[in-house]
Amino acid sequence: MTSASWVPVPEGSPFTPHTLPYGVFAPEDGAPRVGVAIGDHVLDLARALGDDDTFARPSLNTFLAQGRSRWQEVRARVTELLTDSAHRAAVEPALHRADRVGLLMPFEPADYVDFYASEHHAANIGRMLRPGQEPLTPQWKHLPIGYHGRSGTLVVSGTDVVRPWGQTRPAEGGAPPFGPSARLDIEAEVGFVVGTPSARGTRVGVGDFADHVFGVCLVNDWSARDLQAWEYVPLGPFLAKSFATSVSPWIVPLDALEAARTAPPERTEELRPYLRDGEDWGLDLALEVRLNGEVVSRPSFTSMYWTPAQMLAHLTVNGASLRTGDFYASGTVSGPDAHERGCLMELTWNGQEPVTLSDGSTRTFLQDGDEVVISATAPGPDGSRIGFGEVRGRIVAGGDGS
Amino acid sequence: MTSASWVPVPEGSPFTPHTLPYGVFAPEDGAPRVGVAIGDHVLDLARALGDDDTFARPSLNTFLAQGRSRWQEVRARVTELLTDSAHRAAVEPALHRADRVGLLMPFEPADYVDFYASEHHAANIGRMLRPGQEPLTPQWKHLPIGYHGRSGTLVVSGTDVVRPWGQTRPAEGGAPPFGPSARLDIEAEVGFVVGTPSARGTRVGVGDFADHVFGVCLVNDWSARDLQAWEYVPLGPFLAKSFATSVSPWIVPLDALEAARTAPPERTEELRPYLRDGEDWGLDLALEVRLNGEVVSRPSFTSMYWTPAQMLAHLTVNGASLRTGDFYASGTVSGPDAHERGCLMELTWNGQEPVTLSDGSTRTFLQDGDEVVISATAPGPDGSRIGFGEVRGRIVAGGDGS
Numbered sequence: 001m002t003s004a005s006w007v008p009v010p011e012g013s014p015f016t017p018h019t020l021p022y023g024v025f026a027p028e029d030g031a032p033r034v035g036v037a038i039g040d041h042v043l044d045l046a047r048a049l050g051d052d053d054t055f056a057r058p059s060l061n062t063f064l065a066q067g068r069s070r071w072q073e074v075r076a077r078v079t080e081l082l083t084d085s086a087h088r089a090a091v092e093p094a095l096h097r098a099d100r101v102g103l104l105m106p107f108e109p110a111d112y113v114d115f116y117a118s119e120h121h122a123a124n125i126g127r128m129l130r131p132g133q134e135p136l137t138p139q140w141k142h143l144p145i146g147y148h149g150r151s152g153t154l155v156v157s158g159t160d161v162v163r164p165w166g167q168t169r170p171a172e173g174g175a176p177p178f179g180p181s182a183r184l185d186i187e188a189e190v191g192f193v194v195g196t197p198s199a200r201g202t203r204v205g206v207g208d209f210a211d212h213v214f215g216v217c218l219v220n221d222w223s224a225r226d227l228q229a230w231e232y233v234p235l236g237p238f239l240a241k242s243f244a245t246s247v248s249p250w251i252v253p254l255d256a257l258e259a260a261r262t263a264p265p266e267r268t269e270e271l272r273p274y275l276r277d278g279e280d281w282g283l284d285l286a287l288e289v290r291l292n293g294e295v296v297s298r299p300s301f302t303s304m305y306w307t308p309a310q311m312l313a314h315l316t317v318n319g320a321s322l323r324t325g326d327f328y329a330s331g332t333v334s335g336p337d338a339h340e341r342g343c344l345m346e347l348t349w350n351g352q353e354p355v356t357l358s359d360g361s362t363r364t365f366l367q368d369g370d371e372v373v374i375s376a377t378a379p380g381p382d383g384s385r386i387g388f389g390e391v392r393g394r395i396v397a398g399g400d401g402s
Numbered sequence: 403m404t405s406a407s408w409v410p411v412p413e414g415s416p417f418t419p420h421t422l423p424y425g426v427f428a429p430e431d432g433a434p435r436v437g438v439a440i441g442d443h444v445l446d447l448a449r450a451l452g453d454d455d456t457f458a459r460p461s462l463n464t465f466l467a468q469g470r471s472r473w474q475e476v477r478a479r480v481t482e483l484l485t486d487s488a489h490r491a492a493v494e495p496a497l498h499r500a501d502r503v504g505l506l507m508p509f510e511p512a513d514y515v516d517f518y519a520s521e522h523h524a525a526n527i528g529r530m531l532r533p534g535q536e537p538l539t540p541q542w543k544h545l546p547i548g549y550h551g552r553s554g555t556l557v558v559s560g561t562d563v564v565r566p567w568g569q570t571r572p573a574e575g576g577a578p579p580f581g582p583s584a585r586l587d588i589e590a591e592v593g594f595v596v597g598t599p600s601a602r603g604t605r606v607g608v609g610d611f612a613d614h615v616f617g618v619c620l621v622n623d624w625s626a627r628d629l630q631a632w633e634y635v636p637l638g639p640f641l642a643k644s645f646a647t648s649v650s651p652w653i654v655p656l657d658a659l660e661a662a663r664t665a666p667p668e669r670t671e672e673l674r675p676y677l678r679d680g681e682d683w684g685l686d687l688a689l690e691v692r693l694n695g696e697v698v699s700r701p702s703f704t705s706m707y708w709t710p711a712q713m714l715a716h717l718t719v720n721g722a723s724l725r726t727g728d729f730y731a732s733g734t735v736s737g738p739d740a741h742e743r744g745c746l747m748e749l750t751w752n753g754q755e756p757v758t759l760s761d762g763s764t765r766t767f768l769q770d771g772d773e774v775v776i777s778a779t780a781p782g783p784d785g786s787r788i789g790f791g792e793v794r795g796r797i798v799a800g801g802d803g804s
Contacts, residue, residue: 111554116637137635142578143569147637148550148644152513152725153602162603164720167545167674176544178674200555200646201564201800227720233539235518235549236638239720242550244602272569272580318566318629318641319800323554398603398721 006085007095009039014387017083018380020075021250021389022060022215026102032058036078037250037389040098047094048081049074059108060251064195064214065324071195071214075255103158103249106217107193109151110323112245113315114189114221114331116145117306119265121334121342128350141269144306144314149221150242151327157248157391163368163398164243166227180398181224183351184366187332188289188299188342188374189219192308193251194326204316207278209309212322215251216308218287218374218391219329222246225345225365245329248374248391256386260284260378264307274317281309283378285388287333289342290373294357299333299342301376306330368397408487409497411441416789419485420782422477423652423791424462424617428504434460438480439652439791442500449496450483451476461510462616462653466597467726470613473597477657505560505651508619509595511553512725514647515717516591516623516733518547519708521667523736523744530752543671546708546716551623552644553729559650559793565770565800566645568629582800583626585753586768589734590691590701590744590776591621594710595653596728606718609680611711614724617653618710620689620776620793621731624648627747627767647731650776650793658788662686662780666709676719683711685780687790689735691744692775696759701735701744703778708732770799 005017015021015037025035025042034055035042046055054063063074081087116122119136122145126135139145155161163184167176195214198204204212221241228240264282271277285301311328332342341347344365348354354362366372371394380386407419417423417439427437427444436457437444448457456465465476483489518524521538524547528537541547557563565586569578597616600606606614623643630642666684673679687703713730734744743749746767750756756764768774773796782788 111552113640139569139571139578139632143633145633145637146640148552148640150513150550150722151553152728153722155602162721166720167541169541175672176541176674178676200557203801224720230541231545231547232636232638234634234638235547236634236636238515238548238550239716239722242717242722243720270577272578274580314641315644318568318626318645319564320552320555320641320644326554399605 005038005082006088007038007041007082013039014377014389015039016380016384016386017079018384019252019256019386020078021252023106023249023251024058024060024104025096026104027096028100032104034060034063037098038082041095042098042101043078043082044094044096048091049077058104060106061108061325064107064193067196068211071253072255075253103156105154105156106249106251108325109154109327110325112149112151112154113146113328114149115306115311115328116331117304117311118332118334119305120303120336121332121346124334124341124346143275144311146311146315147236149245153242153244154327155244155246157246157393159246159393160396161222161244161246161393162396164224164227164239165398166224166239167230168226169230176230181226182365183225184395185223185225185344186289186366186372187221187223188287188297189221189329189331189333190285190301191217191219191247191327191329193217194322195324197324198316198322200321201319203274203319204312204322206275206309206313209281209312210254212312213254213308215253216257217251218248218376218388220246220372220374220391220393221329222393246391246393248389250389252386252388257283257378259381262302265303265305274313275310277307281307285376285378287374287376291363292357292371296355297339297341297347299340300335301333303335304330304333366395368395370395407440407484408490409440409443409484415441416779416791417441418782418786418788419481420786421654421658421788422480423654425508425651425653426460426462426506427498428506429498430502434506436462436465439500440484443497444500444503445480445484446496446498450493451479460506462508463510463727466509466595466616469598473616473655474657477655505558507556507558508651508653510727511556511729512727514551514553514556515548515730516551517708517713517730518733519706519713520734520736521707522705522738523734523748526736526743526748545677546713548713548717549638551647555644555646556729557646557648559648559795561648561795562798563624563646563648563795564798566626566629566641567800568626568641569632570628571632578632583628584767585627586797587625587627587746588691588768588774589623589625590689590699591623591731591733591735592687592703593619593621593649593729593731595619596724597726599726600718600724602723603721605676605721606714606724608677608711608715611683611714612656614714615656615710617655618659619653620650620778620790622648622774622776622793622795623731624795648793648795650791652791654788654790659685659780661783664704667705667707676715677712679709683709687778687780689776689778693765694759694773698757699741699743699749701742702737703735705737706732706735768797770797772797
């Protein structure tokens with residue numbers, strides 16, 4: 001792959017010829033269709049490749065279902081079209097300026113699973129909620145804990161998030177208060193989009209990850225901590241998470257992440273064979289969380305205890321099938337240092353240590369009007385950086401509860 | 403509605419002219435399409451109503467999305483066609499013998515939520531797992547506890563269920579064992595199919611239940627208790643439930659259940675306004691659970707603490723949207739008496755009191771080859787009974803774990 005495109009790629013753009021992420025865009029003059037981002041432009045794939053059946057569609061799912069060798073073939077062809085200037089005259093009419101198109105939810109989600117794969121996040125939450133006890137639950141280092149979320153409320157970056165209302169824990173003997181969540185939080189996560197399905201009653205091995213997962217995006221799994229504390233024992237979080245989960249519009253294919261692959265942290269418990277790391281599928285992604293424009297955290301994905309390959313192997317070890325469009329997220333990405341924590345609950349230590357913004361205001365949890373942007377970059381070939389773009393969301397007040 | 407059809411309805415058939423449930427069938431000579439069950443026959447709706455766009459489809463979703471007034475209009479028309487013998491000559495060619503067609507998954511599931519709405523079930527589980535403590539968690543009588551399940555592994559009645567493998571709790575200090583679940587259980591439940599969607603950021607009121615929910619079916623939410631015990635703290639059940647959930651092929655419309663409506667049990671805690679019962683949406687359904695042909699339980703839905711209208715109001719109170727095809731289940735239906743318990747964990751008191759079958763064999767949990775059938779009836783008009791048919795599933799051994 002050459003590193004130069006005949007399409008101008010501005011300095012610092014996340015979308016170099018090494019990234020080539022896939023999304024769904026709405027052109028000014030037509031129906032939504034699949035595109036690839038390059039610099040400040042979006043390539044109309046149906047037009048560039050002459051394949052309307054796959055790409056003149058409002059979701060990536062048809063392409064996702066075509067499998068890994070096809071994903072690689074299309075990536076190779078798009079790379080050629082965008083880097084060999086012999087193609088310029090033919091391809092240029094298929095380019096749209098990114099600021100003139102809308103970006104839509106890139107795939108039709110099937111099931112959504114959220115994991116809990118950061119040891120630092122899980123341990124911090126344990127320390128806050130169960131002080132004096134072991135911070136991690138006994139199974140934590142034996143399997144990647146996960147649970148199903150609501151796929152119907154996955155929304156694309158830029159969608160406003162309505163503050164949820166709900167019940168919270170009452171004072172001793174009282175009735176549970178009902179109202180807007182007062183502890184609305186972010187969770188900076190990384191998401192994985194499944195392309196190739198699997199049959200019920202079979203497993204996807206830890207080594208088969210790249211045959212099933214197409215690509216990676218950014219996730220903000222908005223969480224209402226006060227609703228969660230009242231509802232979650234014994235069956236887990238429900239309304240605290242189900243109101244909205246935001247995803248970034250560009251899916252970075254696994255093939256763009258070869259240089260980002262890294263060994264996961266050393267394991268302190270021997271793993272069952274189905275979870276043993278073969279190839280390294282730790283990922284050296286550097287995340288950044290901005291609140292109203294100010295960086296409040298820089299979580300590193302490198303310290304995640306469980307890899308996405310292990311998450312997928314665990315998800316299917318009981319014979320659960322995969323569908324095209326299945327989506328799973330890592331859980332909050334928190335590193336070992338305080339400035340690497342991926343949610344406000346950790347950053348403010350359960351609301352006790354507010355974050356101060358440059359206008360002098362403070363935050364424990366999110367206020368109406370607050371906007372959160374999560375972005376990330378990763379090592380690319382030859383010392384370059386590739387980018388994931390961003391997932392953005394703003395909090396708006398909900399109804400009055402009547 | 404008259405009570406007689408010109409189609410012969412055998413004595414004891416669940417599918418009288420008062421039931422008229424909807425499903426998807428595969429005729430011997432064509433593609434899957436929507437049908438209505440009557441006695442031992444299935445009516446091809448596309449052919450009978452001349453509406454291929456809605457009914458010549460492999461799922462109910464298009465019809466579900468058309469909304470309540472359309473559901474009522476079609477039910478009235480089908481009732482007329484099947485009870486007025488003037489239509490016999492025209493309609494008879496659209497009838498298939500039920501034993502000559504295959505029954506498929508009746509709807510394309512969007513999100514799947516499982517509740518925990520039986521006080522007797524929740525209290526029994528509490529007594530077994532937390533002896534000496536309050537059997538119900540503090541929020542139990544303030545809100546219907548629920549969690550998201552895996553919609554991709556909802557399967558239609560008759561589909562074999564592969565015994566899941568997984569990790570279980572280790573002996574003190576040891577490694578977690580890995581193998582086939584040794585505590586595979588049933589959960590006899592009732593499911594609710596959503597037709598009319600709702601917008602994100604809005605709520606569906608407890609009084610709007612019948613505008614959104616199309617109908618009711620039977621559910622067996624197979625559960626691996628040993629996997630669940632090891633994995634479920636703090637984020638809830640995951641692999642213990644995600645391998646398969648069986649549903650009955652016939653969806654009984656709410657309009658068939660007017661005579662089954664009943665008041666829910668008296669509330670001992672004052673409910674928040676969004677959960678206050680308006681119309682009575684308790685349902686007087688009599689379930690029966692058979693294991694290898696022998697009745698092992700007769701759970702009554704009448705004693706369920708939370709109504710399906712309350713479940714829906716709670717599910718959406720945080721602004722979570724509904725999609726056509728959303729599905730939610732009641733959780734295990736257990737009545738106050740020992741013979742009304744809806745799962746083996748309760749029936750055998752956590753495996754301590756095996757069930758004895760007439761061949762002298764005993765069961766604590768399910769063995770390979772065991773077949774479970776859950777059926778139900780409800781009061782119909784004029785002292786009649788209407789039926790739900792059944793949900794059936796057989797356990798088969800899983801792979802060797804390699």
